[in-house]
Amino acid sequence: KLDWTETDDRAVDTARALAMDSVQRVGNGHPGTAMSLAPAAYLLFQKVMRHNPADPHWPGRDRFVLSCGHSSLTLYIQLYLGGWGLELEDLRSLRTWNSKTPGHPEFGHTAGVETTTGPLGQGIGNAVGMAMAARRERGMLDPNAAEGESPFDHQIYVLASDGDIEEGVSSEASSLAGTQQLGNLTLIYDENKISIEDDTDVALSEDVPARYAAYGWHVQVVDWVNGSGAYTEDVPALHEALRKAEAVTDQPSIIVLRTIIAWPAPNAQNTGTAHGSALGEDEVRATKEVMGMNPDLTFDVAPDVLAHTRSAVERGKDAQREWDAAFQHWTTKKSADVALFERMQTRTLPDGWDADLPVWDADLKGTATRKASGAVINAIAPHVPEMWGGSADLAGSNNTTIEGAPSFIPKSRSTDMWKGDPYAGRVLHFGIREHGMGAILNGIAVHGGTRVFGATFLTFSDYMRPSVRLAALMGLPVTYVWTHDSIGLGEDGPTHQPVEHLAALRAIPGLDVVRPADANETAAAWKTVLEHTDRPAGIVLTRQNVRTFPRDAEGFSDTSNVHRGGYVLRDVDGGEPDVVLIGTGSEVQLAVEASDLLAADGVRARVVSMPCREWFDEQEASYRETVIPPTVKARVSVEAGIKLGWREIVGDHGRSVSIETFGASADYERLYTEYGITARAVADAAHDSITAAG
Amino acid sequence: KLDWTETDDRAVDTARALAMDSVQRVGNGHPGTAMSLAPAAYLLFQKVMRHNPADPHWPGRDRFVLSCGHSSLTLYIQLYLGGWGLELEDLRSLRTWNSKTPGHPEFGHTAGVETTTGPLGQGIGNAVGMAMAARRERGMLDPNAAEGESPFDHQIYVLASDGDIEEGVSSEASSLAGTQQLGNLTLIYDENKISIEDDTDVALSEDVPARYAAYGWHVQVVDWVNGSGAYTEDVPALHEALRKAEAVTDQPSIIVLRTIIAWPAPNAQNTGTAHGSALGEDEVRATKEVMGMNPDLTFDVAPDVLAHTRSAVERGKDAQREWDAAFQHWTTKKSADVALFERMQTRTLPDGWDADLPVWDADLKGTATRKASGAVINAIAPHVPEMWGGSADLAGSNNTTIEGAPSFIPKSRSTDMWKGDPYAGRVLHFGIREHGMGAILNGIAVHGGTRVFGATFLTFSDYMRPSVRLAALMGLPVTYVWTHDSIGLGEDGPTHQPVEHLAALRAIPGLDVVRPADANETAAAWKTVLEHTDRPAGIVLTRQNVRTFPRDAEGFSDTSNVHRGGYVLRDVDGGEPDVVLIGTGSEVQLAVEASDLLAADGVRARVVSMPCREWFDEQEASYRETVIPPTVKARVSVEAGIKLGWREIVGDHGRSVSIETFGASADYERLYTEYGITARAVADAAHDSITAAG
Known part of the structure; x- marks a missing residue:
């Protein structure tokens, strides 16, 4: 039963006034939705959600996502009213340098902001991911508790706008949420x-x-517009719908809330300008009058209103205390893996997690790095239960399946190939x-603290690029497995062959962007990626076999410097080389072959493998110069993609063996020959560069 | 009434056998869907569509899109059977170098392929675009004809797979198709x-x-699977559904066709491996036996079957002759703009199309290039009726509205702001x-020959990147208007501020990628873009005002070299400069200011505006060297984005004033200062580079 008083009404109107005042002060922003959604946001933050303003990281909290991030005031004002750390001064500095209230909510920047939103549709996808993560965490920690009885049960709420609904990313995520029955x-x-x-x-x-x-969601409509009738902000009806949604545990719920933007502004309501422009002083005054507020005051909050809303702090503490008791009870269960819980809070890997990393023997025929990656995933998975992922x-093409683990789907969706378990499942199926x-x-x-990976062909990293950018912006330890990383995929042709993608991803x-040269580098790459918890990484892998190099033998180095992003794979004996050959991924073997060709010509060529430009750039100059001596100006890069960015490495006298056009459909050996990505081409470029370097 | 004989059945089985044989021969590919969809494809190509194998470019033809491009054999085999120019030899060379039958269908490569497909979901979007274009062309050429009575009325058919349906791009396009009532x-x-x-x-x-x-489509289900009952390829039922779909002229139609993949292969049917792998010799033989064909023969086509299917050539000629008569009749109408029709066939702009291009006077305060772009669009639009577009x-933010023109939407969808006309409309509304x-x-x-543009913020070019890549791969003259092109957009913050996008787009x-420096460059940029018909272009524009430079005055050059991509905007008097400052877009004004600062220090700095790296790269070295003399090693680039790619221009001794991190939320002047994108920084970098160059 909803407890809602006249003070709550005044708090909602206060939220609207603050939205108008904040935008008016800075002169730009989005007041309209923050006004009309104020009742819904207030209801969620003050009456529905279980959370604690004093501990925004409490693992048992309900999560809130503002998918319509442009309406950041919707969130900021609740964080202010609820006592999450924002004060009026922060609202006054909306959208200004160094404020806690940037134009769009930023994860890690403002307490209470659960994810960075603004690019539309993403928040709905994030919320689907949170709901999946919540189920998975419960599955790892407390799978046998009755529904709703575990301290790890909580709810995910997301507010979305017309734009979120229009974006395809939300369609994709919503369809999958239906399949996943995310109650x-x-x-x-x-x-x-x-x-x-x-x-x-x-x-x-x-x-x-x-x-x-049609997606299989539980659907309710709460119509405050009443057709064209009188607008009624029927908060109890929305509250009732939220309760009903919570009661449905085998379907995600959508509540279509019909509102009038910028309500109750007498002139700006229901207009496009109210979406993204300040209302203007006259309209702000008029709206305050409609709400029975003093139009002469700005950023005015009645002390009793604030006292009322800030009681959320005490309620939050109470809720967390209650949860703590349940949590303590859980720790006494035999099935409770407290150590895992604690590791996940800090994203700490367990001791010995990399003990079983595979080692491959030298092999000229070699193996595809995607295949090596699959072996690595399966060597780590038993040690790191919080690792999960899929494609x-x-x-089958990405080699991302954790063998023997169930799929993370409802049991009813099991197929001949995949057995589903909604809690124990670790294999993710995203569909196309x-x-x-x-x-x-x-x-x-x-x-939370799981380690998740997702896979597709490298060329289709374009399809997910807006989300990859947000992962980078938020510094999230998400791992992308991008296979079929060049024309080396062969017959599928130019639509499927990345040529510009390595450069374009490095641009973010x-x-x-990690492109290992062989099987053993793949293991070292995965190890380094998982040791980072502050950033996303894309592991870029071949479809075709590549040579497995000798290690610490036959003049080849071991893989201990892979984590530095670039290292000398095979050096010349004594003294500086005549030329440095730098390759990534499948082209490192061409650099090695080229160095043999050059040796036959009496040219002493060092081979550098550079699996990750970003890691290499992070090294001290002193290390980097041991790899690529400043004095050796003859340099050649080789990568089966555009050369964009390699000039930084090879310099004015260097050469880059690259592909500057789209690919073609044929077997990969033919393509490498036709596109001139060959050891001979590398050797020729080396001669050329040596001449240029004088 | 469908005319379907036993020979048609044999032709369909022949198509299946050819699909198996083709994949078996090359050893990889996608046989399954080509087998099960053979009846549907054959029905479309031989019995339903109006087209002419002898003239694949006949403007009156129905269009066919294979959205599931991996099933390219579905299309290739119909092109073979129907006499479009493919022969058995082409099927034998499937997925091999230089063949007419690459892994995925490629536009401009194989006659009868209307669009390049493979990246899933795109084909559905393409088909929606074709249907819109068909309505627009009819609207320009023959708006008053009764429905179905114009020579410019034709149908768009698209075949799609589960993957196409899952991709968000198809959701977006399908939703809009419903709004557009694309019958x-x-x-x-x-x-x-x-x-x-x-x-x-x-x-x-x-x-x-x-x-x-829910999208507003007309929906039919044709279930060949019959639940779990006996599989029946009920071609008449599909034909009837197609006829019904054609009869519905105010809704797009979907026919959900339930099939069993790889039918009738006895073991491979209904398996994931049949999707993307050769069936194996035994299964191919077994399937041929099921179909009553000789399992010892490969690429075997009975002469009577081929004669039957190749009759499509004569039927096509007849159809086109009939159409020619209707077309001739149309040319006699008073309303017929035959010259426009002919121009559109060759994408030729009319004489004087650029006569009214605006010219802006020098102005320190200047204007936003997005605003200049809006003026340019509206100066061209009256001369070039085939130009249309939207956002x-x-x-309002992109400045892309052709003023006074109706919106391209059904009349019933008119709003207070936009008046709709489904034929005369030129303003496109894509939604978010x-x-x-x-x-x-x-x-x-x-x-066809219209010239279309579409707009969003530059940062959201990421959302559309897979389609941009395909436009580039196909060489389509699509124009993107990407505004809000840097941190210069200000308060919306890092989610909305592109920093890596210029580099990432140049990578395609x-x-x-065209980033004009001021209003007059914007006009010249649009002119050059429209004069190209063989490639897409993105015009990248500021939100904020930028200085309008003097032209052919005060030492500034005119805009006659903008089409060369880079030119000397303001030079020093006599002799070589000490340093070359190269800017793009809004940062060119900083280069100009910096040259003044440097002049005060006695340093002679040339200012180069480089609106388009790609156009500049196309110039002869002799021209490029007049702009950036090889002898002047001191060079500075300035662009409010990452420096990736600028090393190619500035060289080892050059410097790049750039932003290597994400942006922030604040007003743009503050951001430019905080991020160090200032005239002072450019001048400092110039001193630095002069020192480095020795």
């Missing part, structure tokens, strides 16, 4: 039918409730939904 | 419930017919669906 997920869709181009009728006519019903319908996968991976990562600040 | 579009969804991870139950449980009904819900927009733009471009082969 712990509730989406409130603010259907105000206004976006930047005003009335959404010009571009949005679908029946959203019917669409979500966007390319499991790379973008949804990317957003879900981010949600899993922000939710904060993303590690 | 000329029919989607056959091959629901075989098998993808690479086998049974799609693990990731796909939605009710697709209900979802498409993904950012019309950048990826769908990208795929639709490609479909519009491949359909065949895409021109």
Whole structure:
């Protein structure tokens, strides 16, 4: 039963006034939705969600995602009213340098912000990921508790706008949420039918409730607009819908909330300008008058209102105390893995986690690095139960399946090939939904301490790129397994052959792009990636076999410097080399062959393997110069992709063996020859560079 | 009434046998869907579609899109049977170097292939674009003809797989197709419930017919699987559904066709391996036996079958002759703009199309290039009726609206702000669906001679990147208007501020990335972009005002070399400069200011504006060296983004003033200062570079 008083009404109106004042002060921003969604946000934060303003990281908390991140005030104002650490001064400094209240909510920047949103649709995907992570964590820690009885049961709430609903990434994630029967997920869709181009009728006519019903969601409509009748902010009806949604445990829930944007502004309501512009002083005054507030005051909060809303702090502490008791009880269970719980809080890997990393013997025929990666995953998985992942319908090609583990799907969705277990499952099936996968991976990562990976072909990293960027922006330890990493995939042709992707991914600040040269480098690469907890990484792997190099033998170095991003794989004897050959991934073997060709010509060529440009750039200059001596100006890079970015390494006298056009459909040996990615080409470039370097 | 004989049945079985044989020969590929969809494809190509194998470019033809491009044999075999120019030899060389039958269908490579497909979901978006383009072309050429009576009325058919349905890009495009009421579009969804991870139950449980009904589509289900009953390839039922779909002129149609993949292979049917692997000799033999064919023969086509299917050539000629008569009749109409029709066939711009391009006077305060772009669009639009475009819900921010033109939407979807006209409309509203927009733009471009543009913020080019890549791969003259091109957008913060996007887009082969420095460069940039018809371009524009430079005055050059991608904007008097400052877009004004600062220090700095790296790279070295003399090693680039790629221009002794991290939320002047993108920083870098260059 909802306890809602006149003070709550005043608090909601205060939220609206603060939204108007904040935007008015900075002169730009998005007041409209923050006004009309104030009752819904207040209801969630003050009456529905279990959370604790004093401990924003409490693992038992419900999660809140503001998918419509442009309406950041919706969240900031609740964080202010609820006592999460924001004060009026922070609202006054909205959208200004160094404030706690940037234009869009930023994860890790403002307490209470669970994920960075703004690029539309992503938040819905994040919420789906959080709901999956919540189920997985419960599955690891407390699988046998009755539904709703575990301290690890909690709810995920997401607020979304018309734009979130239009973006394909939310369609993908929502469809998968239906398959996954995520009963712990509730989406409130603010259907105000206004976006930047005003009335959404010009571009949005679908029946959203019917669409979500088709996905298998539990659907409710709460219509405050009442057709064209009088607008009524029926908070009890919304509260009732939220309770019903929570009671449905085998379906995600959507509540379509029909609102009027910028309500109750007398003139700005229901307009596109109210979406993204300050209302103007006159309209702000008029709206305050409508709400019975003094129009002469700005940032005015009645002390009794604030006292009322800040009681959330005490309620939160009480809730957490109650949870602590349940948690303590859990720790006494025989099945409780407290150490795992604690490790996950800090993302600490267990001792000996890498004890079984495979080692491959030298082999000219070698193995595909994707295959090596599969072996690595399966060598780590038994030690690191918090590691899980899967593919966007390319499991067999990406080699990402944790063998013997169930799939993370409801049991009823088991197939001949995959056995499902909604709790114990560790193998993720995203369907052919790379973008949804990317957003879900981010949600899993922000939710808690599991280590998750997701896979597709490298060329389809484009499909998930907006989510990859957000992972980098948030510094999330998500691992992408991107296989079929060049024209080396062969016959599928140019649509499937990445040529620009390595460069384009390296362009994203904060993303590690790791392209190991052989099986043993693949193991070392995975090890380094998992040891990082502050950033995402893409592990880029071949379809085709590549030579497994000798290690610490025959002049080849071991893999102990892989984590430095670049290292001397095979050096010349004594003194400086005449030329340095730098390769990545499958082209390192060409550099090695080229050095043999050059030796026959009397040219002394050092071979450098550079699996990760970002790791190499992080090294001290003193190390980097031992790998590529500043005095040796003759340098050649070789990578089966565009040369963009290699000039930084090879310099003015260097040469880059590369592919500057799209690929073609043929077997990969033919393609390497036709595109001139050969040992001979590397050797020729070396001669050329030596001449240029004088 | 469907005319279907035993010979047609044999032709369909022949298609299946050829699919198996082709994959078996090369050893890899996708036989399964080509087998089970053979009846549907044959029905379309031989019995339903109006097209002419002898003239694949006949403007009156129906269009066919194979969205599931991996099943390229579905298409190739119909092109062979129908006499489009493929022969058995081409099927024998499937997926090999230089063949007409690459792994995925490639536009411009094989006659009869209307668009490049393979990246899933794109084909559905392309088909939506084709259907929109068909309506627009009819609207320009023959708006008053009765429905179905114009020579410019034709149908768009698209075949799609489970994967196409899962991808968000198809959700976006399909939703918009419903809004647009595209009665000329029919989607056959091959629901075989098998993808690479086998049974799609693990990731796909939605009710697709209900979802498409929610989008406003006309929905039919043709179930050849009959629940779990006997499989019946009921071709007449599919034919009837196609006829019904064609009869519905105010809704797009989906026909959900339930099939068993790899039918009738006795063992491989209904398996994930049949999706993407050769069946093996034994299974091929067994399947041929099931079909009553001689298992000892490969690539065997009975002469009477081929004669029967090749009759498509004569039928096609007849159809085109009939159309020619209707077309001739059309040319006699008073309303017929035959010159426009002919121009569109060759994408020729009319004389004087650029006569009204605006010219801006020098102005220190200047104007935002997005605003200049809006003026340019509106100066061209009256001369070039085939130009149309719009935005993904950012019309006002992108400045892309053709003023006074109706919106391209059904009249019933008009709003207070936008008046709709389904034929005369030129303003496109994509909703917040950048990826769908990208795929639709490609479909519009491949359909015919209109010139289309689509807009969003530069940071959201990531959302549409897979479609941009395909535009580049196909060489389509699509224009992207990407505004809010740097931290200069200010308060919206890092989620909305591109920093890596210029570099990442330049990485795509065949895409021109054009970032004009001021209003007059914006006009020159648009002019050059529209003069290209063989490639896409992105015009990258500021939110904030930038100085309008004097032209051919005060030492500044005119804009006559903008089309060369880089030119000397302001030189020093006499002799070589001490340093060359190279800027793009809004940072060119900083280079100009820096040259003044340097002049005060006695340093002679040339300022180069480089709006398009790709155009500059295309110039002869002799021109490029007049802009950046090889002898002047002191060089500074300045661009408010990562420096990736600039080393190529500035060389080992050069410096790049850049931003290597994500942005932040604040006003843009503050951001430029905090991130060190200032004239002072450019001048300092110039001193530094001069020192380094010795």
